[in-house]
Amino acid sequence: MRRFASRAAVGAALLVASAAQAHITLTPATAEAGHSFAGAFRVGHGCAGSATKGIRVVLPPAVTSARPQAKPGWTIKVEHAVGPEGKDRVAAIVWSGGLVPDDEYDDFGVMLGLPAKAGPVFIPVVQTCEAGESRWDEIPSPGTSLHSLKRPAAVVEVIAPPPLAVIGGIEVREGWVRAAPNSAPAAAAYLVLHNGSKQADRLVSVSTPAAARAELHNMRMDGGVMRMRALEHGLDLPAGGDAALAPGGNHVMLFGPAAPLEPGGKVELTLVFEHAGRVTVTLPVRSADDSGGGGGEHHHGGMR
């Protein structure tokens, strides 16, 4: 089950940003989980006084997609590799052919798909200068401060977005509706519940104006057979615990969508809890994963 960013994590992100300020940094230093990140690698100085003539950014598999911004005067090369799920991923981006004098700074723009999970994502950068190179590739081991590193990698801190709603200590997060094929008689909605209260609760029912009827379901693969059943007693939410409605398992089944559920659309969902009462959340409609079994452009974990 997922842990959410605490205040401590946000504090850590700020520390990370200031520590790395002297080196090659990602700006902004934080990103909201579940949103694509648009930012830049900032080169603040050359290599020991020598002008920068190129950078090579090495993307870890946690980065689900990457697109460099066109940069006049520079040549950009995107290197591909086979990623998790056997699909193509961007392994590195190389900027070359330009020049950043030692006493100037420059930004190298990127759009990145980041993991849905909160936490830092370290991205090693090799800076090539007229004389020599600097390898910004050190990643702190758990419990180690970034300050202690001489050549820290660039880092962006993924921060869990605020909950969609909070009611009676229950947080509703990570909600989305799977875009439905044309004329599909049903669609699935997903969300994660965190019960921060001391009392166990239960998601009893769900309703929506976007469909004729909503039911709580579970699906599972059983020896190669797909089985879908109603959660007739709702979904238990232990005190202090989480319950997920996520691909491959529990879902809200929306029967008879009132209008086509297309990416970019919104669906209002009213959740009824046994103790906490009812709360209405608005969920985005997202395309079913079409990039190879995981992630997709919105990092919702794909369908497995």
Added chain:
Amino acid sequence: MNRRQLIAGIALFGAALAPVRALAAAAIGGPFRLVDQFGHPVSERDLLGRPSAIFFGYTLCPEVCPTTLVSFGRWLKKLGPAANRLNVVFVSIDPGRDTPRQMRDYLTSFDQRIRGFTGSPAEVDRMAKAYRVYYRKVPLPGGSYAMDHSAAVYLMDAAGRFVEPIGYGETDDMPMASLRRLMGR
């Protein structure tokens, strides 16, 4: 899921009839008389002469079926021109709701090379039995129903003989290896 479990899964329905080993070799596949999404009659003979990838599902299925159909779009693209020599067929095991018209509208959301077969419940049942596909109607509390069903893709050679299955949820490299082997036969 490994191959043995998968074949065991396929065999759920026919387990009482034949040993698993024999199933893998010969007993999957057979004649059918259905209609495609345009209402044209189709039979096993329409698939002969080219390899086929066949899977069974229903349009109310919220995750497994659209995922498989989306995966097929990706796999066909990766196969390149060879994909045009492959029959890809989505067979409804819910013909009560999945009329040819419904199949046609639904399949417009996916790769246009994917064909949709449906038909009378008796003919769908005959094809499902021939392919050792398990399916069962399960009532839901609000008055609708779900269909339990085997989720594997069946790869058949140009002579209509079963070659191997692709299990649901495999990462792309395994299905692509299977499909390339199939196309190279």
